[in-house]
Structures are given as structure tokens and as C-alpha cells.
Amino acid sequence: GPKVLQIPSHQIIDMGQMVTLNCDPVSNHLYFYWYKQILGQQMEFLVNFYNGKVMEKSKLFKDQFSVERPDGSYFTLKIQPTALEDSAVYFCASSAVSNERLFFGHGTKLSVL
Amino acid sequence: GQGVEQPDNLMSVEGTFARVNCTYSTSGFNGLSWYQQREGHAPVFLSYVVLDGLKDSGHFSTFLSRSNGYSYLLLTELQIKDSASYLCAVRAPNYNVLYFGSGTKLTVEP
16 A cells, blocks of 8 residues: 655664654655654644645644655655654654545654763 | 543453544544554554444444544454554644544453
8 A cells, every 4th residue: 555654764863963854755645744752652743744834733843843845855854953852753644635544654763862 | 722532551352342432622623533553663544434423344443423522443353463552533624633642552362
């Protein structure tokens, strides 16, 4: 079936550094999402993105976070600078225009030391 | 705000059934989805409901009562491999955003 790919699967960085998480969404999908999941806790909505713009973001989407999808390439989440509390698994998802189903990637585990 | 509540754990026996409950209190409602998530893996879509009643999808069935803010996922003929976390997610009216509960970890014992 359709797949969302996330690169890398695990990223370890020092606090204060910049990190970019990459997502290759399903090819004909138009809506893109980032969710954050701390181990054992719920999936928390960060942001969604459509037509080159952020449509909605949560309180977790701090000023240090940004998203973009330049020229139909990867949908990226950039954190600059990182903080210890950013350590989590970040899931990317995509969906079609009027579809109730989100397709998720396997997540990128971010460890901030 | 978006409040989606699920019990943390549920145990059942192979060959029987399990009912995973979800209650929600959200500002707006545009459908409810269930996802299965195994540890270290992506959530996988199971079901979507927007109208009241029971939706039978074979191994998985989903019930919704909008007036009570309640849904359940029913798994029948349980197998050991059904052991996983089951996530309830409510869709907001705008922008296709899903708000997840914390998930129920189902353990199926022999």
C-alpha cells in the first residue's frame, strides 16, 4: 500500500544544535502533518501543512520549529535550536484532499543530549 | 479544547473478544478514527466512523454515539498478534487534524 518514508529513523544531537527531520509523503497526497510522541504517551499534534502553508499548529509547535516542502520534495520539520524536551519520536503523516485516513511514517526518534 | 480519553491497559484471552473504549470531549466533531500501533512502528488505520451506530468490518467493529461522546473498537476472535496499542482519534472540523487519545495497550493471552 501507500507508504510514508521518514529519514533518518534515529537522530542523536547535542542540545542547541539544529536538526532537520525529513518525510517523503504519499505521492498524490496534499495534506501533511507532524506529530510528536514521547515514549508511553499519546501522539500529540504539532502542525499541518497544505498548499505550501501552515494551516494549523498546536502550542507544542514552538517558535524554534519550522516546516516546509520546497518544490514538492521532502516535507521537513526543522528545530533550531533544539532543547532537551524535544527528545521524542516524531511521526509524519499525509492524507488526500477529502480522505478520512492518515498514512503515517515509522517515525524518527530524536534524542537531544 | 480537545479531550480524548482511553483506558491505559486491557487484557483478554485468545479466541474471545476485547472492547476498547474511548470517550471524547472536543470543540467540534468531524468523525472518529481508530488506529493500531505496535511498539516502534507507525500507527495503522483501522476504522473511521462519523454516524451513530455499529460499523461491522469483520475482525474489527466500531461503535459511535455522538450524543454521549463515546466510541468503542470491538475485536472478535482474538489472536495473540492482536496485542498492540489501539489509538482513538477525533477529527476536528477544520484542516483534517486528528487529536489522539493516549492509547489502550491490549494484551491477548493464550
